[in-house]
Amino acid sequence: MQIEILRLNHRIFRDKRISTHVALTGRAFHSTNLYYTGQKDSEMEESVNKITKKFGGNFKIMHIKDDVKLIEEKKKENFKILHLTMYGVSFKDKNFSKESKLLIIIGGEKVEPHIYRLSDHNISVTYQPISEVSALGIFLYSIVGIKDEFANSKVEVTPSERGKFLNQS
Amino acid sequence: MQIEILRLNHRIFRDKRISTHVALTGRAFHSTNLYYTGQKDSEMEESVNKITKKFGGNFKIMHIKDDVKLIEEKKKENFKILHLTMYGVSFKDKNFSKESKLLIIIGGEKVEPHIYRLSDHNISVTYQPISEVSALGIFLYSIVGIKDEFANSKVEVTPSERGKFLNQS
Secondary structure, three states: OEEEEEEEEEOHHHHHHHHHHHHHHHHHOOOOEEEEEEOOOHHHHHHHHHHHHHHOOOOEEEEOOOHHHHHHHHHHOOOEEEEEEEEEEEHHHOOOOOOOEEEEEEOOOOOOHHHHHHOOEEEEOOOOOOOHHHHHHHHHHHHHOOOOOOOOOOEEEOOOOOOOOEEEO | OEEEEEEEEEOHHHHHHHHHHHHHHHHHOOOOEEEEEEOOOHHHHHHHHHHHHHHOOOOEEEEOOOHHHHHHHHHHOOOEEEEEEEEEEEHHHOOOOOOOEEEEEEOOOOOOHHHHHHOOEEEEOOOOOOOHHHHHHHHHHHHHOOOOOOOOOOEEEOOOOOOOOEEEO
């Protein structure tokens, strides 16, 4: 499965760490691209790229200007467009694990109506206010599961009952 | 199951939104208390309390000064102490869904060695850098599942294929 993420309306001051956590969560579940609209944030990009360089994989983060254009391009490439929102249909009622291409849209503070309209599915993880970070994590976990191995990693964690073991590989 | 959360070393400037998202994620999975160390942040407490007032439940957020004292108290009250860390044992290798009382510890930027030592379990969701928010979300989802109903809620989402429906109840 090819998973890409679109994070809407990034604001450097307010969202830096939240968007970074969205990116890391996406990467940890083998998404390949994260696009974001809003303010371009080179510092955020750099901190995510540093992690990818160290822990491996092919995750790319890129700023885009036009969300509608991206969504339309992805539709032409046969991506299913899935918007995660508290207001959508429960993720338990649909099965996305057999889709071959998914673009997952993650809102910012306010999501414009066209996102609800252009998405193939508006999907809710819970009907409680939660966090775009944990909603994305739970959703990705539900369709991908845990796959801890990444190509080209320079370090690797050795699981431990007590303590921190990070090995150079 | 009674679930409480301890968030370590909150910094007002850097962690405000991350800690808020930790709290909302905890609340959405029916944790009752979130304790946090570091800087007291009345603004964060207020924004979490506003959500609880609106969406219901008994979630309490409170600043504490001494993490060791809290952990020792909770041990006396028969809580199992579980520290979520990338370096721990996989959450898939243990079953916590039958525990009656859990204190889940969520780190900040740097976690002191005594936390690894005092915890009954150091547990990892993935061996990739992810986010304390999504790690907590996935872990809670794995032991609690989705339970969307809360007592005393003033509003309720009506699931929808397209659009936003929030009802006063």
